[in-house]
Amino acid sequence: MARQKLKEIVINREWCKGCGICVHFCPTKVLELDFDEKSVAIRPEDCICCKMCELRCPDLAIEVLTYEGEDNEK
Amino acid sequence: MAVKDYLRQRFFPHMWCPGCGHGTILNSLLRAIEELGLEKNKIVMTSGIGCSSRISGYVDFHSLHTMHGRALACATGVKLSRPHLNVIVPMGDGDALAIGGNHFIHAARRNIDITAIVMNNRIYGMTGGQFSPLSGTNIKATTAPYKTIDQEFDVVQLAIAAGATFVARSTAFHAKESTDVLKKAIQHKGFSVVEILSQCPTHYGRKNKEGDAVSMLELHKTNTAKLGSKALEKNPGLTARGIFVDLEKPEYCAEYDKIIAFAMKEKVS
Numbered sequence: 483m484a485r486q487k488l489k490e491i492v493i494n495r496e497w498c499k500g501c502g503i504c505v506h507f508c509p510t511k512v513l514e515l516d517f518d519e520k521s522v523a524i525r526p527e528d529c530i531c532c533k534m535c536e537l538r539c540p541d542l543a544i545e546v547l548t549y550e551g552e553d554n555e556k
Numbered sequence: 557m558a559v560k561d562y563l564r565q566r567f568f569p570h571m572w573c574p575g576c577g578h579g580t581i582l583n584s585l586l587r588a589i590e591e592l593g594l595e596k597n598k599i600v601m602t603s604g605i606g607c608s609s610r611i612s613g614y615v616d617f618h619s620l621h622t623m624h625g626r627a628l629a630c631a632t633g634v635k636l637s638r639p640h641l642n643v644i645v646p647m648g649d650g651d652a653l654a655i656g657g658n659h660f661i662h663a664a665r666r667n668i669d670i671t672a673i674v675m676n677n678r679i680y681g682m683t684g685g686q687f688s689p690l691s692g693t694n695i696k697a698t699t700a701p702y703k704t705i706d707q708e709f710d711v712v713q714l715a716i717a718a719g720a721t722f723v724a725r726s727t728a729f730h731a732k733e734s735t736d737v738l739k740k741a742i743q744h745k746g747f748s749v750v751e752i753l754s755q756c757p758t759h760y761g762r763k764n765k766e767g768d769a770v771s772m773l774e775l776h777k778t779n780t781a782k783l784g785s786k787a788l789e790k791n792p793g794l795t796a797r798g799i800f801v802d803l804e805k806p807e808y809c810a811e812y813d814k815i816i817a818f819a820m821k822e823k824v825s
């Protein structure tokens with residue numbers, strides 16, 4: 483199975499209401515709220531592309547863009 | 557098609573409070589529709605009144621925003637006249653089971669091919685936090701400052717008893733599971749009921765000291781367990797999630813077509 487790799491975490495700052503759901507439940511603590519109470523990806527390199535932030539966001543404000551990584555089954 | 561293409565983006569950001577579970581239910585539902593590859597033109601969303609009911613304004617389908625408690629009655633009319641369309645009816649707990657309780661049981665009894673979604677935040681969100689038939693005992697509401705004494709309905713048991721042929725429950729925390737269950741519910745031929753536990757941090761959360769949306773979602777995680785799981789077996793006090801009923805029974809529109817065909821034949825002969 484080819485593994486999903488992160489291209490970009492896109493956060494719509496106009497739609498994000500700073501509820502912190504994505505921040506709290508991210509398994510690798512990729513996200514944080516900034517001074518404007520908007521979610522930002524501060525550690526994108528730790529993202530495991532589970533997309534749970536995107537699926538749980540009540541404001542449809544977050545999108546995890548991925549691409550197919552190289553095959554990891556040798 | 558991307559999920560955003562199913563939205564009326566001009567109405568965003570939406571009106572729901574920060575962390576309101578209703579937004580996550582919209583999110584899960586759109587993904588179900590996307591994964592099923594349904595055409596926007598083949599979907600009718602009918603809703604009543606409440607924070608939950610505002611959902612029909614945000615989707616780029618055919619939509620009817622009707623009267624409090626009457627979404628299923630209007631949906632029944634739509635489905636009977638255009639049985640080839642997918643009719644989806646998201647409702648609040650008050651909308652579906654207080655004022656709309658009678659419509660709910662009779663739609664289930666007829667087994668009409670409609671997907672009913674109960675967005676259960678256990679409170680009247682829109683009108684400021686009155687308790688609902690799904691609040692249960694020992695909760696604080698504006699109409700119960702000394703806590704409720706009313707027992708709640710079990711939506712799943714009620715729907716099954718009334719005749720619904722697909723009945724499931726999930727939560728806003730279990731977003732992927734919600735999407736899976738909603739896909740099956742939409743595909744089911746007959747009356748499907750999906751109860752999705754939602755959170756209203758603004759009224760229910762604040763009055764009942766359940767904290768913000770994050771801690772209310774933690775409760776969805778700790779207070780529920782999957783049907784057939786070890787966790788549920790060990791602790792039957794947990795709320796069960798999963799598919800409770802999935803059966804085939806005569807569907808109302810199909811039976812109605814047969815009656816029309818029969819009546820036409822009688823007239824001719």
Ligand SMILES: Cc1ncc(C[n+]2csc(CCOP(=O)(O)OP(=O)(O)O)c2C)c(N)n1
Nearest residue numbers: 606607608624648649650651679680681682
């Ligand atoms: C016939 C009628 N009765 C009462 C109301 C007032 N009302 C509006 S929304 C609502 C309840 C909303 O609660 P619920 O259905 O649980 O939806 P939520 O806002 O919690 O999503 C009530 C009582 C109304 N609009 N129409």
Ligand code: SF4
Nearest residue numbers: 498499501502504539
């Ligand atoms: S879950 Fe959505 S709305 Fe909430 S903080 Fe994250 S991006 Fe913003």
Ligand code: SF4
Nearest residue numbers: 508529530532533535
């Ligand atoms: S995709 Fe998963 S790991 Fe990546 S930011 Fe979202 S929740 Fe965190």
Ligand code: SF4
Nearest residue numbers: 572573576607681756
């Ligand atoms: S009042 Fe409650 S149900 Fe209504 S939008 Fe706010 S959090 Fe959601």
Ligand SMILES: [Mg+2]
Nearest residue numbers: 648649679681
């Ligand atoms: Mg409600």
